[in-house]
Amino acid sequence: MGDAKRARPPTLKDLAREAGVSLTSASYAINGTGSVGPKTRAHILDVAKRIGFRLNLSAKSMKSGRSGMLALIIPDLGNPFFAALVQAVFREARAAGYQIYMTNTEGSEEIEAEALAMAVGLRVDGLIWFSIRDKDTSDGILSNTPTVVLDRTVPGYDTVSVDYLEAGRLAGQYLLERGHSRIGIVSGPLDIASMRDRCAGVVEAFRKGGEIVFNLENSFSLDLEPIVKARLIEDRPTAVFAGADIIAIGVIRFAQTQGLAVPADLSVLGFDDIDLASLTQPQLSTCEIPIEHLAGRALQTLVARIKGRDDAIQSLLVESRVIERESVARLLPLLPVEAGHAVRSDGTCQ
Incomplete structure (x- = not known):
């Protein structure tokens, strides 16, 4: 052991010398300040990594009043x-x-x-x-x-x-334009203003025409509340707007366990655009939060x-914007006829 000395950590001067730049340029690169060019900055950071240079945050904080x-x-x-x-x-x-x-x-x-x-x-x-x-x-x-x-x-x-209220309006309009005039809403926790706004936007869009057969609350979970499961089966909306993708995926999973095909029997529109949205079967159509x-x-x-x-x-x-994938079907449009009936575009009556 004897006279062996522990090597001191490299200083900013060591870094500047090793990188072949001025002390000022080394400081700019390490601290992300100043006008050092991107190639020079990348070179200095590579050298810092190679020689094991670490910024002394305590010293920096005492000198500048900021910690980084x-x-x-x-x-x-x-x-x-x-x-x-x-x-x-x-x-x-x-x-x-x-x-x-x-x-x-x-x-x-x-x-x-x-x-x-x-x-x-x-x-x-x-x-x-x-x-x-x-x-x-x-x-x-x-x-x-x-x-x-x-x-x-x-x-x-x-x-x-x-802008969650506007995003909700876009979601509602998207469903209406695809022929879904009878939908259900499964929101997330409504003690959050952003959740209330996105669902309110859907409701507002449906005031122009259409019916919301249920509007229920669920936790941010794949697991659906018993009342949500019951109403999905009993009320049979053509589509569900879910206040979060994690809930929408739970709706798809439950529907499939009940023998319902998505989107043929039930369309589902989510909200968030998490990575899992493109990995579901079918891939989830959703409203994007531009993270x-x-x-x-x-x-x-x-x-x-x-x-x-x-x-x-x-x-x-x-x-926000609607990301169109596979989980929302486009229904045949309805054409008005006499006697209060409606005729689908294929000629069959409803």
């Missing part, structure tokens, strides 16, 4: 939607020069409050918060931490969300706050 860290608080990593969202936020954060500390609150307001306190204690530069419900559980501890609420409505914070766009706008808004933007609280909305 953001916190991401989400409610349910078991839901495929949130898994995809986390990946998108991580990509956007890295592109902006930030690292992410993430906590899954598992649907618990107690864990959520603890996670928010932990993030503040870590002195993160900012926070992206996908709250469990439209409720502020922070108890005021975020007053000095730039925060963006994602996809929820919590007063007092910048928010980035989807990459949502994450990008959230990061842009948060970084602007971190850099000192002091204008009014913003509420930003992004647009």
Whole structure:
């Protein structure tokens, strides 16, 4: 053992010398700032990885007052939607020069409050918060931490969300245009404003013509409530709008166990466009939540706050669209005739 000395970690000067660049360029590349070109930045980062250079976040924080860290608080990593969202936020954060500390609150307001306190204690530069419900559980501890609420409505914070009311209208119009004038709605938990809005949009679209034979609530789960199963069989709508893809997949699975073919006997339209939507049999038609766009706008808004933007609280909305796959059939259109009957376009009466 004797005189052996432990090698010191490489410094920024070591990195600059090894990469053949100035100390300033090395600093710009590592910190994601300045005007270093993309090829030079990539070269410097490759050299940093090779020599084992690590940015001293504590020193950086003391010098700049910033840690280079953001916190991401989400409610349910078991839901495929949130898994995809986390990946998108991580990509956007890295592109902006930030690292992410993430906590899954598992649907618990107690864990959520603890996670928010932990993030503040870590002195993160900012926070992206996908709250469990439209409720502020922070108890005021975020007053000095730039925060963006994602996809929820919590007063007092910048928010980035989807225009869910308009998305619901588009979903309802899509079903009507394909001849589905008698549908059921299976929403997710209605204590969430975004869920209420998307379902309200469908209802609004159907006021122009059509019937909603049931409007029932279900958890974010493949497993359907007994009342939902019963009404699917008893009322026999031609289509179901599900407030989330995970519920829509549960509807498809249940329908198939009852001998119903999707979409021939029952059409199903989801909401989210999770990865599983394109892997179901049949592939799920759904309304897209543009996750990459949502994450990008959230990061842009948060970084602007971190850099000192002091204008009014913003509420930003992004647009949705219907992703047409295989789970919604196009019914034969009905043509009006005398005596209150209707004739299908193939000539048969109804």
